[in-house]
Amino acid sequence: MKNWMGLALCGAMLVTGCGAPEASDSQEAVVIPEARPDAVNDRFARLALTCVHKEYPNKISHVLNDAGDARPPSELTPAFYGCFDWHSSVHGHWLLARILKTDPQSPMKPAILAALDRSFTKENIAAELKYIEGEGRKGFERPYGTAWLLQLVAELDESDDPKLKAWRETLRPLEEKIVAETQAWLPKLAYPIRLGTHNQSAFAFGLMLDYARRTGNAAFEKQLADKALEFHRADVNCPLAYEPSGEDFLSPCLMEADLMRRVMPQADYAAWLGKFLPEIPADGSTGWLKPGEVRDPTDGKLVHLDGVNLSRAWAMEGIASALPSDDPRIPALLATAKLHADSGLKAVSDKNYEGSHWLGSFATYLTTKRGIGGS
Known part of the structure; x- marks a missing residue:
């Protein structure tokens, strides 16, 4: 871990990227301070600050209903x-909100x-709400991106800071739409989605459950828990x-x-785990x-395996915490x-955008123990 923690991430960067702002960016850039020596949160924050308003390169999952829908990502x-993509932007914003809570003295705060x-x-x-309400977009970023959006809301909801509370209210219309769409989708989902990438249902259900419990949405919590048991109790x-x-x-x-x-x-889970993962x-x-x-x-697909190391780590810590x-x-x-x-943390750097635009979020979820009640 110490091998990568000493890396300098570009000096004093701007929120639009390393160096000058992009030509398409008309807003004033904000200088990102230097990271404190060995301050892991600073390095992760700098990765997110560098990309949340970096429009290109960009990979959009976008249904065009007519020629008017052929617009830049920042307009859509x-x-x-x-x-790089909507879900990475969402969890990049979550990372920044998370740092505000876990490291309130961070020089990255301004x-x-x-x-x-x-x-x-x-x-x-x-505009975000109008976009997902567009024709043919009912399943937009479901369930990975939408789960991260709810995790972002939960992070803001936990804060007592008036500014973060105000942002939480600003996000409420989008949050409510996503919850309603998810609640309508769950009864129609006949089988779990057992992939190792974005569409996986288990990871999304975990984030959504944590959100539902944080915000007191008992109906949504029950629906998710019941679906998880329906899908997996006999596995x-x-x-x-x-x-x-x-x-x-x-x-x-x-x-x-x-x-x-x-x-x-706990007792039921310990017994279930023995049958599910006897290894x-x-x-x-x-x-x-x-x-x-x-x-x-530098391969955007192959670098996913750095993420699997980080997410496996937090999953194993979570499993251990419940025994x-x-x-x-x-x-x-x-x-x-x-x-x-x-292994995963050593790979988190700014060297290749294929990893730097998202791995910081996974690293932050792990190091701040978000999934097991880390504060």
Whole structure:
């Protein structure tokens, strides 16, 4: 971990990128301060600040209903157009909100506040809402991007800061639309989505459950918990040996186990886990699950495996947190989580935009222990 923590990320950067603002950006850029030595949060914040208003390169998932829909990303979704794609922009904004809470003395705070203030305007969110209400966009960014949007709302909801509370209210119309669409979708979803990429249902359900509990939406919480139990209570012998697939950034097996800890009593969960992942050793060893290998970090698909190492790490920590304190599987889970965390965190840098536009969010979710109640 210390090998990459000493990297300098470009000197004094601007929110629009390293160097001068993009030509298309008419708003005044905000200077990003230098990172404090060995301050991991600063490095992650700088990655997000560099991309949340960086419009290009951009990969949009966009249904065109007519020629008028052929517009730049910043016009289509003016709050979440940066960081290469909509979902990365959303969790880049979440990262910044998370840093405000977990590191309130960060020198990045003024730049973070300016960046979020620029994105979270009533006009921008109204345009975002209008966009997802467009014809043919019912499943837009479902469930990965929409789950991150709800996680962003939950992060703002937890704050006592009046500015963050105001942003939370600004996001409410988009939040309510996403919750309503998800609640309409869940009864129609006949089977779990067991992928290692964006469409995976287990990871999204976990983020959404945490949001529902934070905001007191008991109906949504029950719907998600019931669906998780319907899908997964009888699952056994997850084929962990088949993981990772070559482009995974989420483990289908571990994310399911991380979801189920949220909806089962401890004793039931401990027994279920033994049937679902019998490979977890009781001797503290790590050989049962090796970190994924990235052979070309400039390949946007292959670099997903840096993400799978980070997300596996937080999933294993989450699984361990839900077991009885004397469970013999805990040492192996935590030791293997550390192995994956060390590998994943070393890969988080600004060298290649293919990874830098999103890996900081995964790293922040891990290091701040967001999924297991980290404050």
